[in-house]
Amino acid sequence: MNNLPGINVPIWKKLWQKSVYKHQFCTVYEKKFQHPIDKREGIFLTTDICDSVQIVAETKENKFLLVQQFRFGSERLSLEFPAGRMEGGEDIIACAERELLEETGYSGHGTKIIGSLYQSPAIQPNKTHIVYIGECEQTAKPNFDEMEELSTLIVSKDELLGLVKSGAIDSSITLAALAKFLL
Numbered sequence: 001m002n003n004l005p006g007i008n009v010p011i012w013k014k015l016w017q018k019s020v021y022k023h024q025f026c027t028v029y030e031k032k033f034q035h036p037i038d039k040r041e042g043i044f045l046t047t048d049i050c051d052s053v054q055i056v057a058e059t060k061e062n063k064f065l066l067v068q069q070f071r072f073g074s075e076r077l078s079l080e081f082p083a084g085r086m087e088g089g090e091d092i093i094a095c096a097e098r099e100l101l102e103e104t105g106y107s108g109h110g111t112k113i114i115g116s117l118y119q120s121p122a123i124q125p126n127k128t129h130i131v132y133i134g135e136c137e138q139t140a141k142p143n144f145d146e147m148e149e150l151s152t153l154i155v156s157k158d159e160l161l162g163l164v165k166s167g168a169i170d171s172s173i174t175l176a177a178l179a180k181f182l183l
Contacts, residue, residue, distance in 0.1 A: 108136035
């Protein structure tokens with residue numbers, strides 16, 4: 001997408017792609033592209049995973065919900081906004097409300113999409129949709145997926161920003177969601 005003034009970077013032509021690995025959550029592709037002017041060619045790996053939601057959930061007391069969980073990629077605990085994968089054609093708002101309830105037991109009102117971001121456009125075509133849910137209150141017990149276990153933390157805006165400043169929150173998509181919310 002060349003939509004910035006003064007920027008003229010060509011779009012490479014995709015010559016072919018093939019699936020090299022398939023899992024229930026993702027497909028890895030090998031793709032061959034060609035530069036449109038000088039005809040350079042290169043083979044690239046991409047990972048196609050489903051879209052997801054990242055939820056900025058604010059309580060009636062103007063506090064924010066965070067979850068802590070073990071992450072298999074980083075092999076450590078991570079402090080993040082509640083989040084989850086969209087399931088086959090699921091509506092963004094419905095997914096966010098479902099994931100918030102499953103992960104924290106909270107539900108709220110005034111749900112709205114505040115942005116959509118590519119997590120890693122160099123290797124992934126999927127988007128994370130940033131969703132705000134306000135006036136949250138606990139209405140149920142959490143209902144975790146089989147391979148997850150989370151702890152909910154409720155913090156003020158100042159405490160949230162302190163966790164960012166201290167490095168306790170280091171998930172790039174949580175930081176991007178917070179930026180979208182604050183801007």
